[in-house]
Amino acid sequence: MHKAKRFTIKDVAREADVSVSTVSHALNDTRYVKAETKTRIQAIARQLDYNPSKLAAGLRKKSLNMIAVFVANIESQFFAKVLKGINRVALSHDFHTMVVNTFYNQAEEEKIIENLKNQLIDGAIFVSGFDNRHCIKRLHDQGFPFVLVARKLDKDYPSVLVDNFAATRSAVGYLSDGGHRKIGYLTMDFKGKKTLTERFAGYRQGLKDCGLSFDPNRVVIGAPDMIDEMEKSYLLCSKHFRARPWPSALIAATDHLAAGAYAACKEMGLKIPEHLSVVGFDNLPLAKFLDPPLTSIKQPKEEMGAYAMEMLMKRLSGEKIEKKWMMMDTKFIERKSVGPAHASMPAIPD
Numbered sequence: 001m002h003k004a005k006r007f008t009i010k011d012v013a014r015e016a017d018v019s020v021s022t023v024s025h026a027l028n029d030t031r032y033v034k035a036e037t038k039t040r041i042q043a044i045a046r047q048l049d050y051n052p053s054k055l056a057a058g059l060r061k062k063s064l065n066m067i068a069v070f071v072a073n074i075e076s077q078f079f080a081k082v083l084k085g086i087n088r089v090a091l092s093h094d095f096h097t098m099v100v101n102t103f104y105n106q107a108e109e110e111k112i113i114e115n116l117k118n119q120l121i122d123g124a125i126f127v128s129g130f131d132n133r134h135c136i137k138r139l140h141d142q143g144f145p146f147v148l149v150a151r152k153l154d155k156d157y158p159s160v161l162v163d164n165f166a167a168t169r170s171a172v173g174y175l176s177d178g179g180h181r182k183i184g185y186l187t188m189d190f191k192g193k194k195t196l197t198e199r200f201a202g203y204r205q206g207l208k209d210c211g212l213s214f215d216p217n218r219v220v221i222g223a224p225d226m227i228d229e230m231e232k233s234y235l236l237c238s239k240h241f242r243a244r245p246w247p248s249a250l251i252a253a254t255d256h257l258a259a260g261a262y263a264a265c266k267e268m269g270l271k272i273p274e275h276l277s278v279v280g281f282d283n284l285p286l287a288k289f290l291d292p293p294l295t296s297i298k299q300p301k302e303e304m305g306a307y308a309m310e311m312l313m314k315r316l317s318g319e320k321i322e323k324k325w326m327m328m329d330t331k332f333i334e335r336k337s338v339g340p341a342h343a344s345m346p347a348i349p350d
Contacts, residue, residue: 007048015044065095068121072129074101077284085305106130123312130192145315147308152194160308160326165202167297167330172206175249179341184218184247217244233260248341255280273339292336
C-alpha cells in the first residue's frame, strides 16, 4: 500500500502560480490578498487537502494556544477532577493544556516556572502544591498570565479557593456535637503549603471553640512529598495508633489519607465507626466506595478548574477581572464513617 502524498504550502503555491508568502497570507489572513487570488488559493488548498501547520502558525505569532497546568500529583483524584474542569473550558476556547506533574518537587517546579517565559505558552494554572511564593511573584511582576487553584498567596493574584479553615473548624464542631472529645488529625507535612496549613489551623480552632484541649499525640504528620498518600497514610497510622493514645475520631486532611487510615484499622481489627469515626476532605469519587462510605468535606473540584480557566481566558483577552479571589463553597457530605464516641477501645494487636 502506497502512503498518500502529503501536500505542502509549496505545492499550493505552484498550483496557484503565486509565491509561498502569498499562500501563507491568504490562508492565515496576515496580510491583504486580492479576493479573487485568495479564493483561488483556498480552493486549491481544499483540493490538495492542505492543512497549514499549527506549529508553524504558532511560531509566527509566538503562541500555540497552550496553557501549562501545574499539578503536584497526577495520580490524585483531586487533581484529575480539577483538570477535567480546566480542559472542558480550554477546549471551548480552542486552547489546549500541557500538564506539568511536579510530584511535590519544589525545585523542579521552580525550574519549569523560570523557563515558562521562554516557551510558546500563553498562560499557566497552578493547582495546589507548594506555595512557591517568590517564583509566582516573579511571574506576576513580569506580567505573565496565570491563575491559582487551591493555592492561597497574594490578593493581587487571580485565585480560585475554598475556605479550608472554616471547613475543618466546622468538622470538629460536628464531631464534638456527636459526643467526641478526643479528636485526632491526619495530614501531610504542611510547611510551605498554605492550603494544608489552613486546614490544620481550622482543626485547632475547632477544638478551642468546643472547649477541647489540643493534644499533639493525636496528630499524625507525614512527609512533605507523600506521593502515594494512601500507602504512606496506612503505614503512618499503623505505627502511630499502636504507640500513642487512640482518638475516638479522626479528621484527615484529604480523602486519600483517610483511605490509608481505613486500611490500618482493618489490619488491626478495628471497625469504623464503632472504634474510630473518620472524616475526610475533598469528597473524591473513592469516598462513597470505601467501607463504610466516608463522610467528607466536598470541594467543587471541576467547577474550580472551569472557573480558573475562564479567569485565565479573560486575562489573555485583556478583559478586566472584577473579583480576583473567587471563594467557592464547601459542603459537608454525611455518610457512614461517623458514629457516637466509643466508651472503650479494644486491645490493638502487636
